[in-house]
Amino acid sequence: MNKILEELKKEASKCINCGFCDSVCPTFSASGYKGFISARGRVNLANSLIKEIKNSSNFSLNISEAYYSCLGCYACFEVCPAGVNAGKVSELGRKLIIKYRKDQKKYLAELLVKIILKYKDPLGLSKKCAEWSQGIEIDEKSNIIFYTGHMYQLMGYSKKLEKFMLDNKLIFNLSLKFLNYFPFLNKFSSYFYDKEIEERMNNILKKIFNLLKTCNINLNYLKEKEPYPGTLLLDFGYEEEFEKYSNYVTKLFHENNVETIVTIDPHTLELFKFHYPKYAKDFNFNVVYYLDLLNVSNIKKFDKRVTYHEPCHFVRRLNYNLHLKILKEITEVIMPLHKGRNTLCCGGPDAMLYPEISENIACNRFNELERTGADYIITSCPVCFTNLYKSNKVFDLAEIFEYQ
Numbered sequence: 001m002n003k004i005l006e007e008l009k010k011e012a013s014k015c016i017n018c019g020f021c022d023s024v025c026p027t028f029s030a031s032g033y034k035g036f037i038s039a040r041g042r043v044n045l046a047n048s049l050i051k052e053i054k055n056s057s058n059f060s061l062n063i064s065e066a067y068y069s070c071l072g073c074y075a076c077f078e079v080c081p082a083g084v085n086a087g088k089v090s091e092l093g094r095k096l097i098i099k100y101r102k103d104q105k106k107y108l109a110e111l112l113v114k115i116i117l118k119y120k121d122p123l124g125l126s127k128k129c130a131e132w133s134q135g136i137e138i139d140e141k142s143n144i145i146f147y148t149g150h151m152y153q154l155m156g157y158s159k160k161l162e163k164f165m166l167d168n169k170l171i172f173n174l175s176l177k178f179l180n181y182f183p184f185l186n187k188f189s190s191y192f193y194d195k196e197i198e199e200r201m202n203n204i205l206k207k208i209f210n211l212l213k214t215c216n217i218n219l220n221y222l223k224e225k226e227p228y229p230g231t232l233l234l235d236f237g238y239e240e241e242f243e244k245y246s247n248y249v250t251k252l253f254h255e256n257n258v259e260t261i262v263t264i265d266p267h268t269l270e271l272f273k274f275h276y277p278k279y280a281k282d283f284n285f286n287v288v289y290y291l292d293l294l295n296v297s298n299i300k301k302f303d304k305r306v307t308y309h310e311p312c313h314f315v316r317r318l319n320y321n322l323h324l325k326i327l328k329e330i331t332e333v334i335m336p337l338h339k340g341r342n343t344l345c346c347g348g349p350d351a352m353l354y355p356e357i358s359e360n361i362a363c364n365r366f367n368e369l370e371r372t373g374a375d376y377i378i379t380s381c382p383v384c385f386t387n388l389y390k391s392n393k394v395f396d397l398a399e400i401f402e403y404q
Helices: 002-012 026-030 039-056 064-068 075-079 086-100 107-119 151-167 169-179 183-191 195-214 231-235 239-255 266-279 312-317 322-330 355-370 382-388
Strands: 144-146 260-263 286-289 306-308 376-379 394-396
Touching (some): 002 086, 026 355, 039 064, 039 086, 075 086, 075 312, 107 231, 107 239, 151 382, 195 382, 231 239, 231 266, 239 266, 266 286, 306 322, 355 376, 376 382, 382 394
Parallel strands (some): 306 376, 376 394
């Protein structure tokens, strides 16, 4: 506990309790202004937690809802004059729960972790996740792999499960307790999918793959052998499990002679760039984002006005903004009030554990994007796309790209 506690103290003790962070924390207003579901509330809870552990070598405070509801958008860090990141405080808090307070674990998080470790996918649908690739030309000898991480494919299922959770809370919670003992029953999740979202996501994957092929890049794809990257393991605080899993994925890549990994979403890009090198032995691959490989100068002009929702992971965690640069070169862009490093989160990371909060945040952001008067709402993250998909005006960036 000492290592996590020291990190927690280093981060939380800087707080001067000014409250600036609460003014930008998406979960604060979306939860009905619950004090402990806010950036400042999470930091104050951490300081109380540190005192309790110092006095009794353990803690009785219930910290689960406060830290699991955090989106990890890091908006708080952008406005904090003392340099406190409540998102990191929440990440450390979740690690404490997993290591020392099993009674505060989330049933759904625990279930998803078990399924990931057993089936190498959060819903055990690796074979289903590869179906989009039917008919595409794959170079099985290439050491450059097109890596989906299952992110786009899983969105159709997460959207349907989220709706089921909202409409059937009691049934869903009872089911979770049962499924934790029999995780193989996750196969029933294959019946909970949004066909429209699934088809849209599969078409986006084909579009990105074919755009890269047009640039004369020979791509391999591992199909049903492709593992989920393990994002949720780390997000939920299961650090030891993530370390083992990341080493499994790394070994699989080496066995398939992988040298370059082409990623297509911000969550996977961040995971491979910054976290895998810390946890996985011999993770020495070249990790790139697909946009950096495209012939940008050959992309056709787009004759519609667009607004762009900047994903938190791109603009704040990765400091990456090539999407917007390209959009401004090919079309008229009308940015929303909250933009750049002050972008608003889509609420997606809360969709499974706190669907009501997630939906409130998504509606708030969608309405702000709508108010720009743009013809299209563009984003570049499958999580953002799915959570903001409130009308047929929402598009993934790749969908509007055509080469001249």
